[in-house]
Amino acid sequence: MPGSLVLIGGEPGIGKSTLLLQASALAAENNKTVAYISGEESINQVKLRAERLNISGKGVYFLSESNLAAVLECLESLRAQQSNLLVVIDSIQTMYLEDVAGTPGSIAQVRESTLRLEHWAKQNNVPILITGHVTKEGAIAGPGTLEHIVDVVLYFEGEPFSSYRVLRSVKNRFGSTNEVGIFEMGNSGLIEVDNPSQIFLSAYREGTIGSVVVPTLEGSRPLLVEIQALTTTNSFGPPRRIANGVDFNRLLLIAAVLTKRAGLKLFNQDIIVNVTGGLRINEPAVDLGIASAIASSFHDSKPISRLAVLGEVGLNGELRGVPHVERRIAEAIRLGFKSCLMPKLPPVIASEVKQSLNDANIQLIEASSVAEALRLGLSKSK
Numbered sequence: 001m002p003g004s005l006v007l008i009g010g011e012p013g014i015g016k017s018t019l020l021l022q023a024s025a026l027a028a029e030n031n032k033t034v035a036y037i038s039g040e041e042s043i044n045q046v047k048l049r050a051e052r053l054n055i056s057g058k059g060v061y062f063l064s065e066s067n068l069a070a071v072l073e074c075l076e077s078l079r080a081q082q083s084n085l086l087v088v089i090d091s092i093q094t095m096y097l098e099d100v101a102g103t104p105g106s107i108a109q110v111r112e113s114t115l116r117l118e119h120w121a122k123q124n125n126v127p128i129l130i131t132g133h134v135t136k137e138g139a140i141a142g143p144g145t146l147e148h149i150v151d152v153v154l155y156f157e158g159e160p161f162s163s164y165r166v167l168r169s170v171k172n173r174f175g176s177t178n179e180v181g182i183f184e185m186g187n188s189g190l191i192e193v194d195n196p197s198q199i200f201l202s203a204y205r206e207g208t209i210g211s212v213v214v215p216t217l218e219g220s221r222p223l224l225v226e227i228q229a230l231t232t233t234n235s236f237g238p239p240r241r242i243a244n245g246v247d248f249n250r251l252l253l254i255a256a257v258l259t260k261r262a263g264l265k266l267f268n269q270d271i272i273v274n275v276t277g278g279l280r281i282n283e284p285a286v287d288l289g290i291a292s293a294i295a296s297s298f299h300d301s302k303p304i305s306r307l308a309v310l311g312e313v314g315l316n317g318e319l320r321g322v323p324h325v326e327r328r329i330a331e332a333i334r335l336g337f338k339s340c341l342m343p344k345l346p347p348v349i350a351s352e353v354k355q356s357l358n359d360a361n362i363q364l365i366e367a368s369s370v371a372e373a374l375r376l377g378l379s380k381s382k
């Protein structure tokens with residue numbers, strides 16, 4: 001959008017510079033002139049990356065500079081020659097203004113630099129993409145303080161050990177925040193993943209204890225992922241809970257509900273929950289999947305054959321509905337799942353869902369509580 005300021009936040013090393021260099025090349029192919037300004041890398045470093053990504057650099061101007069006044073001066077003169085400009089600033093934390101107190105990366109510098117860029121973008125009707133580092137603990141003088149200044153905030157996420165990356169929108173003045181991009185980081189850069197469910201389930205083995213498949217939504221896109229849990233007795237210290245890819249507090253809540261409402265004695269159990277593929281899922285719709293994986297490991301019993309699990313868990317052990325049930329089930333059907341363990345649907349929605357699924361070959365196993373769901377979803381024998 002002309003004149004817009006877009007912030008792409010993410011942990012260091014996640015691939016922001018790679019993404020923006022690839023995006024710059026694509027924009028240049030589409031008749032934009034790109035000004036790529038890096039305060040972090042020298043021209044040689046960026047050239048090496050461009051070569052690795054197979055980017056010729058045609059239509060992309062590069063400047064290694066962190067003095068924002070000098071950057072803006074440069075952009076002014078480029079703007080006078082080129083009408084169809086796109087600007088990339090990598091990263092906002094490296095930019096500084098001499099007339100502002102504080103070192104680069106301090107809140108005052110980052111805020112003021114962003115304000116100047118936003119002013120320049122609006123005045124010249126040129127879109128600017130800026131990157132910002134966030135730390136695991138949250139933002140230190142980072143994107144958090146900038147979110148209300150910019151028009152669009154995108155987060156680039158993924159576990160460092162995994163090659164998958166998700167680009168998620170958290171604020172968008174011009175469109176929906178419901179879209180996500182899913183990419184794989186390889187030697188030659190980021191490649192869009194066409195069939196993410198298949199990839200995230202590629203290592204899934206049917207009938208594995210402690211392993212459950214959940215149809216989650218990434219934006220508006222359904223995505224099947226595998227949740228694994230392992231419980232082990234720990235008689236020596238306080239029990240530990242480790243959550244990889246799911247919210248830690250959510251795990252505590254689910255463990256408490258399982259103990260109190262489903263009779264699982266987890267007080268002396270270490271619990272580890274893992275989302276495979278390095279994805280992070282934050283929606284409550286995966287609660288029952290987490291609960292089932294923990295119960296499966298604890299009882300040493302497999303989930304029933306070809307089962308997908310969805311549902312939110314309440315503090316009383318009740319199951320709650322989740323949005324877009326049909327879309328999730330349709331994805332499960334597409335990948336060959338034969339039954340879906342889920343909350344009882346209100347009659348109106350139930351008939352709608354059944355209608356939209358037509359005569360699809362899937363059994364809907366409805367349960368009203370976690371305890372009932374575990375009875376229905378896990379095999380009796382080992």
Ligand SMILES: Nc1ncnc2c1ncn2[C@@H]1O[C@H](COP(=O)(O)OP(=O)(O)O)[C@@H](O)[C@H]1O
Binds near residue numbers: 010186
């Ligand atoms: N020579 C290389 N071959 C393959 N992947 C690389 C290479 N160099 C860097 N990468 C990948 O690129 C990532 C760094 O991406 P980068 O765009 O610089 O991240 P950011 O800008 O978010 O700090 C590394 O974590 C690594 O996964």
Ligand SMILES: [Mg+2]
Binds near residue numbers: 013016017018040090
């Ligand atoms: Mg970078």
